[in-house]
Amino acid sequence: MLSKNNIKLIKSLEHKKFRIQHQLFVVEGLKSVHEFLKSDFQVEKIFTLTNNFTNNFEDKIEIINEDELKKISFLKAPNQVLAIFKIPSIKKIDSNNLVVALDTINDPGNLGTIIRLCDWFGLEQIICSKDTVDCYNPKVVQSTMGSLTRVQLFYTDLKEFISSYDGHVYGTFMEGNNIYESELSKKGVIVMGNEANGISPEIEKLITQKIAIPAFGKQHDTESLNVATATAIILSEFKRR
Template identity: 50%
Template sequence: MVVKSELKLIKSLQQKKCRNEHGLFVVEGKKTVEEVLNSNMEIYKLFTVDSNELETGDVPFYSISNKELSQISSLKNPNGYLGVFHIPKPTDQILSDWILVLDGVQDPGNLGTIIRLCDWFGITDIICSTDTVDCYNPKVLQATMGSITRVNVRYKGLDAFLNSTQLPVYGTFMDGVSVNNTKLPNKGIMIMGNEGKGISDTIAQLCTDRLAIPQFGDITTESLNVASATAILLHEIRK
């Protein structure tokens, strides 16, 4: 039995404002909940309709009804497990050789896919402009498939950060140099821009190198999706 005020609190965590106010975020689904439980992230409370099957170790859980779960879930079809975790304190420490910078990425599915790509390619540091979609948004977490526990995502003003770095700063532009003709260094910063507008003018001026992913199709083709472009660039970085 869970009190109403608690259900209301958890439902409110679907909104960024409430997540930041309480310092909490929600993860759904057995596999992802277990993955976050096994990471350094700190559990607040764990809810399940099916307490027998979860490998929670010593973590206490609250049994709830399917009806209660559907009240607090962000999913159309909730799948039995919902964990509430503390948002980790952001750290300024950079651990990986390359840093991915996101300038205004808006779509939660894209950010989730990008976090999962960074995890795959061993890039543990992502720095997002403050207008990039929140990484604790339920749809982002759904798309990361647990990778959020292994990649450090931070939000800050990009100009100050880029002005202070000694690393080469790469951005992708329609008129850039083909990435196929570019030897990327061992360390650097790669900037990906907004879905519709690309990299903003202010940030474009801080790029030291302008790259392009060559196109082979009809010239009327829409630009590459930002997550697809990230996949190709991270693959090139690691070659």
């Protein structure tokens, strides 16, 4: 039987305040939970309909029924298991590789997609402005499909980080150089801007290489690509060469 305290705890983890207070976050679905279990993340508790996990986690498992899972799940269609993991301690930023820096990304789905893309293209670190959506937000965790176990996110003062960064700082702007014809280095920071406002003026000043994805269509006076699809195209260009 699911205790009232556990229900209360899980519900509270939808909110950043309580995730920070408890240093815990929620992962749902068989595939994602398996990915987190085989990673360095430490599991606190597994609530599952059937026990199809290895013996290693026996003391963490609580068998629940479908009604109980519905009660605690953040998903419209709960998927067999919900687990609580510990938020890991923060590691050090390694500036010797290509990193993506996010300037106020608000949408959980966009952040999740960008984490998946970094994982796909072998970028292990993402630097986020402090007001970027939290990566342990249930919607972000869900949409990363386990990629969050292989990509580290750092929430920091983006202006300070870039100011002290020694290398190329890329950002996309309408008037930037055609990315297909630009030199792209193997090390550097790629800044992606807010969904509505793009890169903020104070960060724009720190961009050393303005790039642009050229449009091939007809009318693009006001139109731009979504930040997640722009990230896909940019990472593909950086890595294919």
